[in-house]
Structure formats: structure tokens, C-alpha cells
Amino acid sequence: MPLMCSLQTILVGDSGVGKTSLLVQFDQGKFIPGSFSATVGIGFTVMLLGDSGVGKTCFLLQFKDGAFLSGTFIATVGIDFRNKVVAVDGVKVKLQIWDTAGQERFRSVTHAYYRDAQALLLLYDITSKMSFDNIRAWLTEIHEYAQKDVVIMLLGNKADVSSERAVRTEDGASLAREYGVPFMETSAKTGMNVELAFLAIAKELKQRAVQPLDEPHFQIHDYIESQKKKSSCCAFS
Numbered sequence: 070m071p072l073m074c075s076l077q078t079i080l081v082g083d084s085g086v087g088k089t090s091l092l093v094q095f096d097q098g099k100f101i102p103g104s105f106s107a108t109v110g111i112g113f114t115v116m117l118l119g120d121s122g123v124g125k126t127c128f129l130l131q132f133k134d135g136a137f138l139s140g141t142f143i144a145t146v147g148i149d150f151r152n153k154v155v156a157v158d159g160v161k162v163k164l165q166i167w168d169t170a171g172q173e174r175f176r177s178v179t180h181a182y183y184r185d186a187q188a189l190l191l192l193y194d195i196t197s198k199m200s201f202d203n204i205r206a207w208l209t210e211i212h213e214y215a216q217k218d219v220v221i222m223l224l225g226n227k228a229d230v231s232s233e234r235a236v237r238t239e240d241g242a243s244l245a246r247e248y249g250v251p252f253m254e255t256s257a258k259t260g261m262n263v264e265l266a267f268l269a270i271a272k273e274l275k276q277r278a279v280q281p282l283d284e285p286h287f288q289i290h291d292y293i294e295s296q297k298k299k300s301s302c303c304a305f306s
């Protein structure tokens with residue numbers, strides 16, 4: 070097994086000295102002139118989990134860049150991350166999203182990160198019965214390694230390839246009910262429900278962090294049910 074290590078570096082300094090620009094230059098190799106906006110003070114860590122090939126990396130890139138990576142499948146090695154700021158009820162919320170390798174051989178590396186995640190998006194592939202059957206094992210691992218109050222969402226990805234469907238929508242919904250977690254089908258290819266998944270997570274975490282006790286609690290299940298697009302209603306290739 071290749072030797073891997075993860076290093077975390079924190080950029081500190083006064084507002085406006087160029088911390089974000091330095092990071093963008095390092096990450097994307099470019100400088101964005103005149104784009105100063107103060108980095109938001111509220112941020113959460115979200116982790117993507119699920120078998121290798123279910124579409125975690127594509128799901129993240131669709132959310133981050135609005136693009137779909139088709140063609141050659143390159144499995145993630147260990148763990149990778151991306152940041153994205155979303156607006157939740159007028160407040161900027163920064164999501165740091167960890168994309169984990171689904172391959173078994175990286176499991177000990179990814180376990181180390183579970184405890185730092187405030188939300189977990191657990192994906193299976195609707196064209197792969199095995200990826201769905203493995204969800205129970207993923208949930209067992211989550212209960213072993215993650216924080217007790219972590220927000221979990223179950224996602225049936227690749228809903229655009231309905232001709233090869235191997236897992237019924239009802240079966241996904243029923244498993245989610247059994248574990249008391251919200252559920253929806255998504256497509257990293259078309260973008261269906263991708264933004265909604267992250268937005269619902271951001272809303273739930275933000276309300277937990279800042280909402281006064283006397284205000285009504287945000288209901289993530291109700292929010293998703295009212296917003297999600299059903300795969301059956303859309304024409305897919």
C-alpha cells in the first residue's frame with residue numbers, strides 16, 4: 070500500500086492581506102483581480118461516502134463547478150477536498166467537502182476523518198445493486214467512527230441512467246426511513262438534486278449552529294420532500 074500522509078496548513082493574517090488569493094493561486098494556478106470578499110465566519114465539513122464508482126467525485130465537481138466529468142473513471146486516492154460558499158437565508162456558509170476513496174484499501178485512511186465531519190452524504194449507484202446492499206455496512210462504519218449527532222443523507226446517484234436501474238426508488242426510500250435519514254435520487258451528470266443535497270445540509274447545520282431556541286426548527290426531511298425533483302418526471306438520456 071502506498072505511503073500517504075495528510076498535512077493541514079492554516080493561513081492566518083489580517084482581512085485583505087491576500088490569504089484567499091494565495092490559496093486560489095495554489096489550488097487553481099490563477100489570480101482573480103478585484104474579487105475581494107471577506108471570507109465567511111461560518112463553515113462546516115461535509116464528507117462524501119459510498120462504494121468506489123458510485124459517483125462521489127463527479128457529484129462534488131458538479132456542485133463545485135457545474136460540470137460533469139464523463140469518460141475515464143479515475144478512482145480517488147485516499148481523500149481530496151474542495152470548498153464552496155453557499156448562501157443560506159442571506160448568510161454565507163462555507164462548506165469544506167471531503168471526497169473520500171470508496172476502495173476498501175483506503176478505508177483505514179478515511180476512517181480517521183469521520184470524526185471531523187458534521188455531515189455525511191452517503192451515495193449508492195441506482196444501477197448497482199451491490200453498492201446499495203453495501204449501504205448497511207457503510208452505516209455501521211458511520212455509527213462506529215462518526216460523531217453521534219452527524220447529519221446523514223442517503224443519495225441514489227446516476228438517476229439519469231434509468232434504463233439500467235437495479236435499485237427501485239421505493240427501496241432507497243424505505244432504507245432511509247429505517248435509519249431515519251433523508252433520501253433522494255440524484256444525478257451528477259444532469260445536476261438533478263445535487264445543489265439541493267448540499268443546500269439542505271448547509272441549512273440544517275447553520276440552523277443548529279445559530280438559530281435561537283425559540284424559532285421553529287428547520288425540518289430537513291420536509292424541506293427535501295418539497296424541493297426535490299423526482300427522477301421519473303424528467304427525460305434522461
Ligand SMILES: Nc1nc2c(ncn2[C@@H]2O[C@H](COP(=O)(O)OP(=O)(O)OP(=O)(O)O)[C@@H](O)[C@H]2O)c(=O)[nH]1
Pocket residue numbers: 119120121122123124125126127128138139140141142143144145146169170171172226227228229230255256257258259
Ligand atoms: N451516467 C452517470 N454517470 C456517472 C454519474 N456520476 C458518476 N458517473 C460516472 O461514474 C464513474 C465513477 O465516478 P466517480 O465520481 O469517479 O466515482 P467515485 O465514487 O468518486 O469513485 P472512487 O473515487 O473510487 O470512490 C465515472 O465514469 C463517472 O463518469 C451520474 O450521475 N450519471
